[in-house]
Amino acid sequence: MTAQLNPRGDVAVLVPAAGAGVRLGPGRPKALRLLGGEPLLVHAVRRLAAAASVHTIVVAAPAADVDDVRELLAPVAPVTVVPGGAERQASVAAALAVVPPGPDIVLVHDAARALTPPGLVESVAGAVRAGHDAVIPVLPVVDTIKEVDAAERVLGTVDRCALRAVQTPQGFRRAVLAAAHAAAGDPLTDDAGLVEKQGVPVFCVPGSDHALKITRPFDLALAEHLLATGA
Numbered sequence: 001m002t003a004q005l006n007p008r009g010d011v012a013v014l015v016p017a018a019g020a021g022v023r024l025g026p027g028r029p030k031a032l033r034l035l036g037g038e039p040l041l042v043h044a045v046r047r048l049a050a051a052a053s054v055h056t057i058v059v060a061a062p063a064a065d066v067d068d069v070r071e072l073l074a075p076v077a078p079v080t081v082v083p084g085g086a087e088r089q090a091s092v093a094a095a096l097a098v099v100p101p102g103p104d105i106v107l108v109h110d111a112a113r114a115l116t117p118p119g120l121v122e123s124v125a126g127a128v129r130a131g132h133d134a135v136i137p138v139l140p141v142v143d144t145i146k147e148v149d150a151a152e153r154v155l156g157t158v159d160r161c162a163l164r165a166v167q168t169p170q171g172f173r174r175a176v177l178a179a180a181h182a183a184a185g186d187p188l189t190d191d192a193g194l195v196e197k198q199g200v201p202v203f204c205v206p207g208s209d210h211a212l213k214i215t216r217p218f219d220l221a222l223a224e225h226l227l228a229t230g231a
C-alpha cells in the first residue's frame with residue numbers, strides 16, 4: 001500500500017540516491033543494494049513518508065535507473081524521481097529544482113542513512129520551524145582524535161569537546177538552501193557546508209545512532225543486525 005504524504009505538510013525532503021557506493025564494494029548503486037531483502041532506498045523513503053510533516057519527497061536516482069526507481073517506490077510512497085548528478089551536490093541541486101510550490105522547509109537526506117527514524121525528520125524540521133534557517137543532526141565524537149601528517153606522524157591531539165559527527169536529514173528554510181546552491185562553487189560533501197559559506201548560522205540538534213550512514217561493509221552488517229533485532 002502506498003503511504004500518502006501530507007498535503008498540508010510544510011516539508012519537502014530531497015533524497016540524494018545516485019551514488020555508486022564505491023566504499024561498500026562492487027555491486028549495484030548503493031541505494032539499490034539490499035538490506036533485509038529490500039533496497040536501502042525503500043527503507044529510507046518508507047521512514048521519511050512516515051513523518052507527519054512531509055508534503056513532498058524527491059529522489060535523485062542513478063541516471064540509468066530512474067525508471068526502475070520509480071517502479072520500485074510506487075508501492076512505498078508518492079515520490080518524484082529525477083536523474084542525479086556526478087557529485088552529491090549536483091544530485092541535491094537536481095532534486096531541489098523540481099520541488100513544487102508550497103513547502104517552506106527543505107530537508108536533504110542521504111538514501112544511505114536507510115534506518116533514520118521518522119522522529120529525527122520531525123525534530124530537524126521542528127527546529128527550522130522554530131526559527132533556525134539551517135539545522136543539522138549531530139552526535140558527539142567518541143574516539144580520541146589525532147591530527148597527523150602525510151607520513152602518519154602525529155602532530156597533535158584535537159580537543160574533541162568541540163567536534164561533532166554530522167548526519168542527515170539536514171534542514172533548511174527553502175530560500176536559504178536555494179540561495180546556497182545557486183552560489184555553490186566546488187562541490188562540498190554536505191549542504192550545511194554550502195549554507196555556512198553564505199554566512200548563515202547552522203544550528204545542531206541531537207542525531208540518532210540509527211541514522212548511521214551505510215558506507216562500508218561493516219555498516220551494512222550493523223544495519224542488518226539493527227533491522228533484524230529491532231534494536
Ligand SMILES: Nc1ccn([C@@H]2O[C@H](COP(=O)(O)OP(=O)(O)OP(=O)(O)O)[C@@H](O)[C@H]2O)c(=O)n1
Binds near residue numbers: 087110
Ligand atoms: N553523485 C552522487 C553521489 C552520492 N549521492 C548520494 O549521497 C548520499 C551520501 O553519499 P555516500 O553515502 O558517501 O554515497 P556514495 O557517494 O555512493 O559512496 P562512495 O563514496 O563510497 O561511492 C548517498 O545516499 C548517495 O547515493 C548522490 O546522490 N549522487
Ligand SMILES: C[C@](O)(CO)[C@H](O)COP(=O)(O)O
Binds near residue numbers: 110166168189190215
Ligand atoms: C551529508 C553527509 O551524510 C554528512 O555526514 C556526508 O557528508 C555525505 O557523504 P560523504 O561520506 O561525506 O561523501
